[in-house]
Amino acid sequence: MTTPRHILAILGCGLAAAAITVKQTLPSLPPESDYTIGYAPWWIGLAGAALGALTTLRLTRVTPATRPAGAAPSRVPVVAAWAAATLLLWSSAGVVLDGFRSFFALTGIPAGDFAVVDWPGYAARFLSLVACGAVLSVVVRHSRGTRGGCAECGTVPADRASRRVPGLVTIGALWPYPLLKAYWWLGGTVARPTGFDEGPPTGELLAVTAATLLCLTMIRPWWRRTPVWRTTLGAGWAASAALTSMGALSVFGTVSQLLGLTDGPVDFDSRTGVVMVSAVYGGWLAAGSGFVVLTWRFQCATRPACATCTP
Structure with a gap:
């Protein structure tokens, strides 16, 4: 149909x-x-x-x-x-x-x-x-x-499962990038790029803090009864799209560079390149995937139940 x-x-x-x-x-x-x-x-x-x-x-x-x-x-x-x-x-x-x-x-x-x-x-x-x-x-x-989802809205019991695990996984995947940049700014030398002279990662830290607060907002059950849940839902899907796209750029771009399909900026001969790809760029894709699961479960938990579906 x-x-x-x-x-x-x-x-x-x-x-x-x-x-x-x-x-x-x-x-x-x-x-x-x-x-x-x-x-x-x-x-x-x-x-x-x-x-x-x-x-x-x-x-x-x-x-x-x-x-x-x-x-x-x-x-x-x-x-x-x-x-x-x-x-x-x-x-x-x-x-x-x-x-x-x-x-x-x-x-x-x-x-x-x-x-x-x-x-x-x-x-x-x-x-x-x-x-x-x-x-x-x-x-x-x-x-x-x-x-075996609901005949009316298609919801299955797993859709209404706990949001705690995907929320905490998402938060954990968000922080490696700004923390690594803060470590380099403070003088850390492990995997530090040659000539690194950037200032404090203020923008990155603010963005990740906001994303963390968004995750916590969707984890807490009492938010489902507040009038701002639609705004929270929209922010969750926007963060999902942005993070998965950025993660795809990094992870898929790295794979295509390894296969020789495209050129790319990753230097696989250096320790920095390996750290950035594995701990940072992979984290973006993991955070985006976690946001998708978290936002979907938040949507299922906050939308009104249909006539034949038990919340």
């Missing part, structure tokens, strides 16, 4: 594929400003969009009514949809940096090279992120329906 979720996913995949194709026909950034080195190759996004559209179409035809009695649901469309979402997430990697650059470009605040924006690439990466979220919405809803 086709639903608005399926339509949005197919439309998002189509727009992402179109934006990536247009991007390939336009001039690239000059070498001195090409900050997109290490980003996903163009064919990653096209493959993810094509696979996402095809699997979404397939899932519109895979329902309990279309299966023979007693037959187990096929896992192939679900696995393919998760693969498509992963490729689209990789394709979206870097959209957060694009957003920061566009802020300086549009406001005119002096930022030097950081005000240069790859606008066609920004559009392609943003639409890839939208398509990724839409495909995930379809496959998660489908998976809940095949696991």
